[in-house]
Amino acid sequence: MARWKDGRESRAARFEEPDYAALLDSVRGIRWPARSAVRGGIPGAHTSRMRGSSAEFTEYRPYRQGDDLRRIDWKLFARSDRAYIRLSNDRAILPTTIVLDASASMAFPLPSLGKWSLAAQAAIGLAAVARNSADPVGLVIARASEIVQIPPRTRQSVINEMVRAISETNPSGDHPITPAIDAAARMSGRIVLITDFLGDSEDLLASASRAVVAGKEIHALHVLAPEEIDPPRETVLVSDPERTDIRRPLTPEARDSYLAAFSAWRERTAHDWSESGVLYSVAIVGDEAPDHLVRRIAAPRGVAATA
Amino acid sequence: MMFLAPGFFFASLVVAAAVVALHFIVTRQPRAGVLPTARFVPNLPANATARATRPSDLLLMLLRVLVVLAAGAALAKPIVKPSRSAEARVILMDVSRSVSDSSALRDSVRGLYRNHDAVVMFDSSARVVAGNAVDSIRTAGFTRVRGNLSAALVAAMRAGSSLRDRADSIELVIVSPFAAEELDEATDSVRSLWKGRARLVNVRGSADSLRGSTALEITTTANDPLQITALKSRDLPGATGMIVRSGLVDPANASDRALIQWPAAERPRFAVERSVRDTIGGVIAGDALVVAAFERRWSYPEDSIRGSEVVARWIDGQPAALETATATGCVRSVAVPVAPVGDLVIRRDFVRFVAALAGDCASRTAMRTADAQAVARLAGSGGLASRDAFRPRGDIRSDLAPWLLGIAIAAAIAELFVRRRKTADATALKEGNVPEKRAA
Numbered sequence: 001m002a003r004w005k006d007g008r009e010s011r012a013a014r015f016e017e018p019d020y021a022a023l024l025d026s027v028r029g030i031r032w033p034a035r036s037a038v039r040g041g042i043p044g045a046h047t048s049r050m051r052g053s054s055a056e057f058t059e060y061r062p063y064r065q066g067d068d069l070r071r072i073d074w075k076l077f078a079r080s081d082r083a084y085i086r087l088s089n090d091r092a093i094l095p096t097t098i099v100l101d102a103s104a105s106m107a108f109p110l111p112s113l114g115k116w117s118l119a120a121q122a123a124i125g126l127a128a129v130a131r132n133s134a135d136p137v138g139l140v141i142a143r144a145s146e147i148v149q150i151p152p153r154t155r156q157s158v159i160n161e162m163v164r165a166i167s168e169t170n171p172s173g174d175h176p177i178t179p180a181i182d183a184a185a186r187m188s189g190r191i192v193l194i195t196d197f198l199g200d201s202e203d204l205l206a207s208a209s210r211a212v213v214a215g216k217e218i219h220a221l222h223v224l225a226p227e228e229i230d231p232p233r234e235t236v237l238v239s240d241p242e243r244t245d246i247r248r249p250l251t252p253e254a255r256d257s258y259l260a261a262f263s264a265w266r267e268r269t270a271h272d273w274s275e276s277g278v279l280y281s282v283a284i285v286g287d288e289a290p291d292h293l294v295r296r297i298a299a300p301r302g303v304a305a306t307a
Numbered sequence: 308m309m310f311l312a313p314g315f316f317f318a319s320l321v322v323a324a325a326v327v328a329l330h331f332i333v334t335r336q337p338r339a340g341v342l343p344t345a346r347f348v349p350n351l352p353a354n355a356t357a358r359a360t361r362p363s364d365l366l367l368m369l370l371r372v373l374v375v376l377a378a379g380a381a382l383a384k385p386i387v388k389p390s391r392s393a394e395a396r397v398i399l400m401d402v403s404r405s406v407s408d409s410s411a412l413r414d415s416v417r418g419l420y421r422n423h424d425a426v427v428m429f430d431s432s433a434r435v436v437a438g439n440a441v442d443s444i445r446t447a448g449f450t451r452v453r454g455n456l457s458a459a460l461v462a463a464m465r466a467g468s469s470l471r472d473r474a475d476s477i478e479l480v481i482v483s484p485f486a487a488e489e490l491d492e493a494t495d496s497v498r499s500l501w502k503g504r505a506r507l508v509n510v511r512g513s514a515d516s517l518r519g520s521t522a523l524e525i526t527t528t529a530n531d532p533l534q535i536t537a538l539k540s541r542d543l544p545g546a547t548g549m550i551v552r553s554g555l556v557d558p559a560n561a562s563d564r565a566l567i568q569w570p571a572a573e574r575p576r577f578a579v580e581r582s583v584r585d586t587i588g589g590v591i592a593g594d595a596l597v598v599a600a601f602e603r604r605w606s607y608p609e610d611s612i613r614g615s616e617v618v619a620r621w622i623d624g625q626p627a628a629l630e631t632a633t634a635t636g637c638v639r640s641v642a643v644p645v646a647p648v649g650d651l652v653i654r655r656d657f658v659r660f661v662a663a664l665a666g667d668c669a670s671r672t673a674m675r676t677a678d679a680q681a682v683a684r685l686a687g688s689g690g691l692a693s694r695d696a697f698r699p700r701g702d703i704r705s706d707l708a709p710w711l712l713g714i715a716i717a718a719a720i721a722e723l724f725v726r727r728r729k730t731a732d733a734t735a736l737k738e739g740n741v742p743e744k745r746a747a
Contacts, residue, residue, distance in 0.1 A: 105343035198343050228344045238342035248348040249337055261347040 018121045020163050024128050026291035032129045032298035034094045035217050044093030060084040095152040096130040097184035098123045101195030102143035104241035107171040109227045114285035119194045119223050120166045125294035126192050142180035144173030152188055174242035176200040178207045190217040197269050212277035219279045311384035319379020323372045330362040370722040374715050381711035395474035396424040397466045401483035402447055403430035403454025412510045415482050416444050425466035431455050433462035454489035460497040467697040476691035479505035487677040503692030523665045527552035532652040533645045540662040548665035565668050569641040576640035577611035590627045592619035593663035597656045605642040637668035
């Protein structure tokens with residue numbers, strides 16, 4: 001059973017910055033292929049929906065009037081006396097934006113801030129993996145005072161910028177993160193949403209669904225703390241850090257009701273997000289190493305798995 | 308140490324245990340903590356009942372337990388159990404008018420008295436001397452009222468009950484001149500309640516100085532009808548006085564007999580004339596009742612009754628004759644008219660009435676010694692009374708009870724102050740946003 005941390009203890013005194021350098025080392029070499037063919041554009045590592053004349057042959061197509069004569073396979077024409085166009089797949093980049101929830105509920109459990117630490121490491125790790133694939137990566141942090149945006153870039157220093165932005169962020173407040181995902185959807189073809197879904201989850205789901213319909217690849221990483229899944233058995237008057245009006249006694253008798261309600265909510269959330277086409281994953285603090293989490297999320301699935 | 312009503316103490320033990328148990332069951336606002344998923348916790352009242360491993364308000368609990376136990380012990384009447392000796396005495400000390408030599412009686416009682424014995428002083432009533440009786444014996448005051456051994460024996464039974472825890476056997480000692488007037492018809496039956504013999508210590512009474520009695524005399528005129536009655540009354544026992552029907556009476560002539568001033572027409576001694584004469588249907592003196600119509604002319608004012616003894620009363624309760632003691636005898640004033648006509652003077656009841664009026668003075672009556680058989684019955688036979696012959700007393704006073712009650716009240720007041728201070732502290736803590744609050 002998880003140990004309960006005293007909420008009044010100084011957070012700054014006990015929170016330790018994750019070792020990003022070790023994480024970046026451990027995720028080096030991991031590739032993160034797109035789940036489906038990406039739109040054409042700047043040549044990159046992902047299969048593009050565009051078919052062009054690259055060296056990677058795909059198929060022949062009979063010549064139609066208007067086709068470029070230079071794409072006719074003359075050798076085949078000589079053998080078969082028929083004109084065919086040689087087709088090949090295009091490769092393109094996939095701009096990726098990490099949307100990080102920096103609400104007060106992510107600053108849990110105190111004082112280690114396990115949820116925030118895991119979310120930050122997942123964000124940096126996934127950004128590094130995307131960057132390894134030569135994709136532009138950006139970051140949107142939905143925090144109380146403002147929405148911090150780092151537009152998707154391919155340059156090497158973008159990871160450092162992201163680390164700095166995350167380090168400067170102190171998760172607090174109960175601001176919505178829907179605007180953050182909307183902003184990310186305008187910039188990127190792949191969005192990674194890292195949150196605990198305890199904020200504006202309905203609006204967030206609607207916004208993510210729209211993005212999926214628009215052809216975006218949306219990843220949702222649900223961050224959970226063990227203390228939330230298995231709260232202490234002693235009687236504690238628990239309060240919601242985002243909603244001060246919620247202050248309830250978690251007694252041994254109320255614990256079963258809590259576990260049932262929380263489990264049902266998790267199942268419903270996973271179902272709803274998966275149904276909407278979002279690639280939903282759960283990350284529990286302390287359950288696995290951050291680089292394993294990154295590998296799990298970046299593992300080829302769908303089209304990429306068969307490419 | 309023992310309790311007279313142990314049920315109260317056992318009940319207080321149960322209540323005290325309940326108080327302690329309640330102090331381990333506390334209602335408190337539990338420790339506060341942060342949980343982002345608090346919205347999934349059922350919305351219940353913030354106070355929760357919990358079992359504490361040890362009571363936090365130990366002082367309050369101790370005070371409450373002290374209140375309950377002290378009050379219970381006070382109601383249970385704790386007494387210190389005395390050590391039991393082989394024998395104790397109940398000494399009946401006669402302080403009535405029958406005693407002529409009071410110092411001899413005091414010496415006798417003082418010689419008999421041992422520590423923790425019970426002394427009962429009696430005249431017409433009896434009282435048990437509490438505490439150290441030596442001083443009471445030395446300063447005992449002798450009264451001019453008739454002694455009553457029946458009342459003394461009843462008090463002796465009560466004193467015996469108080470001694471039953473201190474001795475295996477209890478001896479009854481009666482120090483008295485044993486005058487006849489001290490015994491009545493209830494004496495034998497009351498004496499039989501004491502299951503053992505009694506030691507009788509006979510001190511010299513007034514009866515020892517009694518001389519022989521003279522016959523009733525009357526000084527009157529020739530045709531006074533009361534002469535006939537006086538003559539008939541001479542035959543009755545006890546009629547020894549001298550009736551004076553006319554002229555002044557010199558108390559010095561009373562000698563050791565009753566001098567009865569019974570004027571035929573003049574105002575009786577101490578009497579005043581009534582504003583309105585009336586007629587009354589009867590008069591009584593001692594056991595002699597006369598039912599006849601008497602015209603009342605005289606009455607005795609309250610001042611005259613003071614210092615005198617009423618020896619005859621009208622049937623409405625007003626005094627009809629008074630007796631005033633003199634140095635050697637007594638003077639009686641009679642305000643009963645004797646009609647010159649009618650058969651009153653020869654009626655048997657009136658004869659007895661006159662004999663009663665002419666009886667010995669009260670002081671002489673007290674001097675007459677009881678007959679030997681009555682005294683022997685008083686002494687009884689057999690051994691000493693066993694402690695089991697006496698019922699345990701229900702009115703034993705507990706000296707500790709008031710102190711325990713005081714302790715209980717003091718503890719209750721202290722509990723009130725401690726509770727108030729604790730409530731104030733809890734309020735301050737709450738305002739200071741300290742989460743835990745004791746609300747037991």
